[in-house]
Amino acid sequence: MVGAGIAVVTLRNIIHSAVAMMVCFGSLAGMYALLGAPIVAAAQVLIYLGAISVLILFAIMLTQAGDANLLAPFHRQLPIAIVVALAIVGTVGWAVVQTDWGMAAEAVYAAVETIALTLLTDFALPFEIISLLLLAAIIGAIYLARRPEEDERAN
């Protein structure tokens, strides 16, 4: 999975990057299943593999007409980016290794019923706000992606 992630950011052709991203998301769904959270794994497959990947692939194919292979895929701040990313990984990884987590040694299975109950009782208000946010996102995306000439035809 980490290999697929590295492929995402280093491959020259952006379509190859998107396919590597799908591999990465699929293996993440497997990790969620290993962690005993099947509902999150199913949501990962549905949302990321099913929706977001297809959306990104469509956007790539809409925008990259033939010139998918670029001469220089990397920004000129590449060395700084490497240093900062390594600093993030080093710091957080050091913290992870050093901390005594003191938690259950084995992953606990999270039943679908408890997740559903928590989602619709304790987190009912955020759940409703999420639906409002998604509606706003849909309207915003339609407004932004509309071509100007369609505006005039509508009037």
Added chain:
Amino acid sequence: MGIEGYLLVSTLLFGIGAFGFMARRNAILMLISIELMFNAVNLSLVAFNAFLPDPSSGGAVFALMIMAVAAAEVTVGLALVIAIIRTRQTAEVDQYSDLKE
């Protein structure tokens, strides 16, 4: 595999996403890198939830909500990127220099 393994994978994925966001020039690939970072945080949340001593499902609920927010974010982000590409005819972020002095 203990919780450290999952957290290290999550850390690596977040680092890769941060690197991609900073180093790549393509706007769509920057969005993909943001998705990688979202997924890293999701993985750490689910891992923490699974290894809690007393069973609860708050982490899984949080992960589901992050997924919904990420879906909304990528929808609006891609619409913005497509609109910019349509007007500027390029996806390279260092060509977007209109606001420069």
